[in-house]
Amino acid sequence: MPDSIRERLAEVRARIARAAGRARRDPASVRLVAVSKTFPADAVREAAEAGQLDFGENKVQEGLSKIDALADLPLRWHLIGHLQSNKAKKAAARFAAIQSVDSAELLRKIDEAARTAGRTVDVLVQVDLAGEATKFGAREEELAAIFEAGKTALHAPITGLMTIPPAVDDPEHARPYFTQLRTVRDRLLARGISAERLRDLSMGMSHDFEIAVEEGATIVRVGSAIFGARNYPR
Numbered sequence: 001m002p003d004s005i006r007e008r009l010a011e012v013r014a015r016i017a018r019a020a021g022r023a024r025r026d027p028a029s030v031r032l033v034a035v036s037k038t039f040p041a042d043a044v045r046e047a048a049e050a051g052q053l054d055f056g057e058n059k060v061q062e063g064l065s066k067i068d069a070l071a072d073l074p075l076r077w078h079l080i081g082h083l084q085s086n087k088a089k090k091a092a093a094r095f096a097a098i099q100s101v102d103s104a105e106l107l108r109k110i111d112e113a114a115r116t117a118g119r120t121v122d123v124l125v126q127v128d129l130a131g132e133a134t135k136f137g138a139r140e141e142e143l144a145a146i147f148e149a150g151k152t153a154l155h156a157p158i159t160g161l162m163t164i165p166p167a168v169d170d171p172e173h174a175r176p177y178f179t180q181l182r183t184v185r186d187r188l189l190a191r192g193i194s195a196e197r198l199r200d201l202s203m204g205m206s207h208d209f210e211i212a213v214e215e216g217a218t219i220v221r222v223g224s225a226i227f228g229a230r231n232y233p234r
């Protein structure tokens with residue numbers, strides 16, 4: 001692994017481009033979200049100096065403190081972790097995107113808070129494909145109600161779907177989940193949900209982002225391959 005954030009970013013971008021090439025996709029159709037959770041604001045600044053503008057955080061409070069510390073930079077912050085409804089207001093006021101919406105109720109709360117704050121926040125609907133009871137995310141049968149609520153959520157426009165596959169040792173074993181998210185997207189399109197609401201597929205992390213790109217990811221969320229190993233997993 002190269003030892004600067006700049007070099008590791010360049011390598012991740014090159015790997016995204018090669019994976020896109022294999023799938024005959026335009027590399028510019030894949031947005032890299034650098035997941036900075038547990039890393040300090042200085043590490044984010046270093047990545048920003050290397051041209052990285054999209055960052056992901058999984059906790060509202062940690063994200064807000066970095067948003068404040070780096071307010072001089074034109075960054076786009078994505079909330080990628082579970083959002084408790086009592087923190088929806090804070091998150092909707094500051095993050096550019098919330099990728100972890102899994103109920104119509106949460107969507108309405110975010111919409112209301114964003115409207116009050118006089119802004120919009122992009123929303124991705126998190127889908128639980130493995131049906132693991134302990135995991136967050138909506139089941140496929142719950143999606144219709146969320147997209148229905150999305151019709152009136154003018155300050156929280158849904159832009160697509162996100163998933164976190166179960167942890168697997170071999171990244172190839174994540175591929176079926178990525179294929180499945182694409183299939184879920186296609187079924188929603190066939191049921192009349194507009195393409196604008198289903199533009200994004202957020203899938204793929206350090207371990208498996210190239211496979212996700214081959215399967216159609218438009219957003220990959222990459223942390224440790226850019227910032228290095230985290231001291232503790234979460």
Ligand SMILES: *Cc1c(COP(=O)(O)O)cnc(C)c1O
Nearest residue numbers: 035058080205206221222223224
């Ligand atoms: C931590 C995290 C990532 C990034 O994980 P890495 O393995 O460090 O790339 C991506 N998505 C979510 C939801 C995360 O919590």
